[in-house]
Amino acid sequence: MLSSLRSFFAKDITQNSRFLLCQILVFVAIQCSFFLSNFYVMQADRVHVLSFTAALIMAIFLKYSWRVIPGVVSGLLFYYSYFSHRAFVIALLFSTALPAIPLLFSTIYQRIIQSFDAHNFPLRLVYYILVLGLAYPIANSLLLISISDYFGAAAQFDIQFLFYSVLSGALTQLVLTPLFTLVIHYLAEGSKAPYIQLDKAMHEDSLTSYHYRLWFTICVLVCVFILFGESSLYRDTMSLLLICLVGVGIGKYGLVRPVLFATFVLLLTIEDGVSRLNQGILSERHFYGILLVLFVMTALMFMLGAHSIKNYLTTREAIVRERIDPYTGLFNLAQMREDIEQSGHVVLIFINLTPTVSKLSSLGHRGRAQLIKQLSHYLNEKTQYIKRCYLPPFSEGLVCYVPRLPYLNSELKSLIRLLEQFHFYFQDTSISLVKRTIHCTDLKYDQDLESLVSSLCEQYSDAQTDIKWLNQHTTPYSELEKLNFIQNCFKNNQFELYCQPYRNLHGRLKEEYFEVLLRLKVDGQAMMSPAEFFPLINEFGLEVELDKWVVSHTFISLSRFVDNWQSIGRCSINLTAKALSDDSLVKEVVSLAQQYGVPLDKICFEITESDALRDEAQAILAIEQLRKIGCTIALDDFGTGYASFDYLRRLPLDIIKIDGSFVQEITHSDRDKTIVQAISQVAKTMNLTTVAEFVESEQHADILCDLGIDYAQGFGIAKPLPLLSHLKRCQTGRTI
Numbered sequence: 001m002l003s004s005l006r007s008f009f010a011k012d013i014t015q016n017s018r019f020l021l022c023q024i025l026v027f028v029a030i031q032c033s034f035f036l037s038n039f040y041v042m043q044a045d046r047v048h049v050l051s052f053t054a055a056l057i058m059a060i061f062l063k064y065s066w067r068v069i070p071g072v073v074s075g076l077l078f079y080y081s082y083f084s085h086r087a088f089v090i091a092l093l094f095s096t097a098l099p100a101i102p103l104l105f106s107t108i109y110q111r112i113i114q115s116f117d118a119h120n121f122p123l124r125l126v127y128y129i130l131v132l133g134l135a136y137p138i139a140n141s142l143l144l145i146s147i148s149d150y151f152g153a154a155a156q157f158d159i160q161f162l163f164y165s166v167l168s169g170a171l172t173q174l175v176l177t178p179l180f181t182l183v184i185h186y187l188a189e190g191s192k193a194p195y196i197q198l199d200k201a202m203h204e205d206s207l208t209s210y211h212y213r214l215w216f217t218i219c220v221l222v223c224v225f226i227l228f229g230e231s232s233l234y235r236d237t238m239s240l241l242l243i244c245l246v247g248v249g250i251g252k253y254g255l256v257r258p259v260l261f262a263t264f265v266l267l268l269t270i271e272d273g274v275s276r277l278n279q280g281i282l283s284e285r286h287f288y289g290i291l292l293v294l295f296v297m298t299a300l301m302f303m304l305g306a307h308s309i310k311n312y313l314t315t316r317e318a319i320v321r322e323r324i325d326p327y328t329g330l331f332n333l334a335q336m337r338e339d340i341e342q343s344g345h346v347v348l349i350f351i352n353l354t355p356t357v358s359k360l361s362s363l364g365h366r367g368r369a370q371l372i373k374q375l376s377h378y379l380n381e382k383t384q385y386i387k388r389c390y391l392p393p394f395s396e397g398l399v400c401y402v403p404r405l406p407y408l409n410s411e412l413k414s415l416i417r418l419l420e421q422f423h424f425y426f427q428d429t430s431i432s433l434v435k436r437t438i439h440c441t442d443l444k445y446d447q448d449l450e451s452l453v454s455s456l457c458e459q460y461s462d463a464q465t466d467i468k469w470l471n472q473h474t475t476p477y478s479e480l481e482k483l484n485f486i487q488n489c490f491k492n493n494q495f496e497l498y499c500q501p502y503r504n505l506h507g508r509l510k511e512e513y514f515e516v517l518l519r520l521k522v523d524g525q526a527m528m529s530p531a532e533f534f535p536l537i538n539e540f541g542l543e544v545e546l547d548k549w550v551v552s553h554t555f556i557s558l559s560r561f562v563d564n565w566q567s568i569g570r571c572s573i574n575l576t577a578k579a580l581s582d583d584s585l586v587k588e589v590v591s592l593a594q595q596y597g598v599p600l601d602k603i604c605f606e607i608t609e610s611d612a613l614r615d616e617a618q619a620i621l622a623i624e625q626l627r628k629i630g631c632t633i634a635l636d637d638f639g640t641g642y643a644s645f646d647y648l649r650r651l652p653l654d655i656i657k658i659d660g661s662f663v664q665e666i667t668h669s670d671r672d673k674t675i676v677q678a679i680s681q682v683a684k685t686m687n688l689t690t691v692a693e694f695v696e697s698e699q700h701a702d703i704l705c706d707l708g709i710d711y712a713q714g715f716g717i718a719k720p721l722p723l724l725s726h727l728k729r730c731q732t733g734r735t736i
Helices: 002-040 052-082 088-097 098-111 121-150 161-193 192-207 212-227 232-249 256-278 284-323 333-340 364-382 408-422 451-458 476-493 532-541 545-559 584-596 611-612 616-628 643-649 672-683 698-706 721-732
Strands: 346-352 397-403 422-427 431-432 438-443 467-469 495-504 512-522 525-528 566-575 603-608 630-637 655-658 689-693 711-713
Touching: 002 052, 052 088, 052 098, 052 121, 052 161, 098 121, 121 161, 121 192, 121 284, 161 192, 161 256, 161 284, 192 256, 192 630, 212 232, 232 256, 232 284, 284 333, 333 397, 333 451, 346 408, 346 451, 346 566, 346 643, 364 397, 364 532, 397 451, 397 545, 408 438, 408 467, 431 467, 438 451, 467 611, 476 495, 476 532, 476 545, 495 545, 512 532, 512 545, 512 721, 532 545, 545 566, 545 721, 566 630, 584 616, 603 616, 603 698, 616 630, 672 689, 698 711
Parallel strands: 438 467, 512 566, 566 603, 603 630, 630 655, 655 689, 689 711
Antiparallel strands: 346 397, 346 438, 422 431, 495 512, 495 711, 512 525
16 A cells, blocks of 8 residues: 555656656746847847747647646746846736637647648648638737737837738748747657658658769758858848759658758748848848748748648658559558668578468468468567568568577577467467478568568478578579470389388387378489479379379389288378379279279278368268279378368278377367367278378377377488388388
């Protein structure tokens, strides 16, 4: 209780101290403003042509409204009593009455601008001229006349004086108040002040421009000439030139710099005019003619600035609309190119969502957009180095960039962990990403962003690799050469069969279980993985031909090297969606089995959910025919699809292979362990065999065994090896 009271009073004291400090600062600022205003006094009438005090009070009221009244009133009262030597009653009346008008008009102006968009700067400037540049000086001048009339001093006020007073007040509000307003907002809000942000945005667009540097240099030189010019005609000519330069630069090169130059030239011109008037060199009529010209030019600069700002904002809005995808709200590569220009050497990252989206055919366009939006927001919130995600053209995924830092590898690994933890929520369901692989490449200053992103997005995700770097030395011609080579491979049988054995977790049977894999040897040396040559095969529609090649050459290898079929438990072969849709598939399998003497009860065909979902009716027909001839059917990557358990009911299956995303972290993730256990229980209820993928250690295998999983496959069990080598080893009795 006592600590709460102390906290309350400490907070209260702090607020009171700030309030008192604010009033003191206002009080001091008003005394300084009176001192500056003395340089612009007409000695004959003791009238301020420019009032720094009036401008300061208006700027303070625009920012703080009535909260600074004590400081304003006390500042005015002190000056009128001790420096102006007025009677205390008159000083008190002026001090309390004069702030009422600027407070009233600042409130009116604030109420008006609250009725439209906060970023509608052109309309703000127009209303500023009408309310504060015209209406306020008229009302303020009438108040001064009324107070003077009350004290019997109205004889000196006539229509001409009213006109001159209004003109001086208008110049004050158009020349000084904007400057004070910018300064006060900057001191209070820093770079977050709206006009400061607008100036920064407009200035950045021209910062590297030769024209901006030329404009700024000329303005500085003209200011120097004005300061050190001896002839009034020379200074007036230079001032007119600077005003023209300000008119050219305002809006085009930001706001603050043109406003500073304009304020500088107007203050010097008016001060020079006041000085010549007081010396009798310039007549009153000519002097007020100069003021009228300056007022018109200042108002025109305001209008020109409003027009320039409007054009700038309209252009920016059009650019933003053009660069933002209407469904996801993400920027495209045009915005990415502009953002990267400010960052220097960066690393591009592509997160491929195709493996996930392909398993969610019922998701629809809206669901895909939600997936991309949720992942983008997730990465922006969870990382400091990814400022924004972008939408690449013709690709299912996200592109982002990070600085090229010494600890980049650790940052990329943390990104992989974040992707593993991400869950997409849609229609009361949540799923994790499939094949969380990121594709990376360096981007340097002279490289074409579009072509590099295109190459990055065309890479296929490798289930065995989390972080995949793009080889930029690969050219379009080498890709065509690879395609030509692949086409020749079908004629020359240059593909090479590999396999990955897996283990029976509940028995010591010596039967061998393995999955057939495919590699392609380039120039008789380097091996190409399926992720490298499958895209070209898919592009030219060679999937069925490749599947049939794998089936036939697997049967040939089995026939040549397997003497004892009791040593083979199961040989699994992957089939694509197009193969399932091929009417001749089953007949060809039967024909090959008879030709090479392969018992079909030893053959298992693996399909993925995405393949089955593309044409479910045809897939079910093909599966039933394959099962009739003795083959078993396995559903690969189970658990990652949008309706995985639903398809267990509808597809005639024998085996389900649990996706590795649920297995990799099972040694320390209770959630993954629960999911795998649930899949195991469902499979046992439906008399389905289970195979767990991505088993990386014996600890993984032991946990899976306890959960009731039948088989384990992964680098912790056996790494891929040539099929012929494995078959030879099987026949010699050496097993994994």
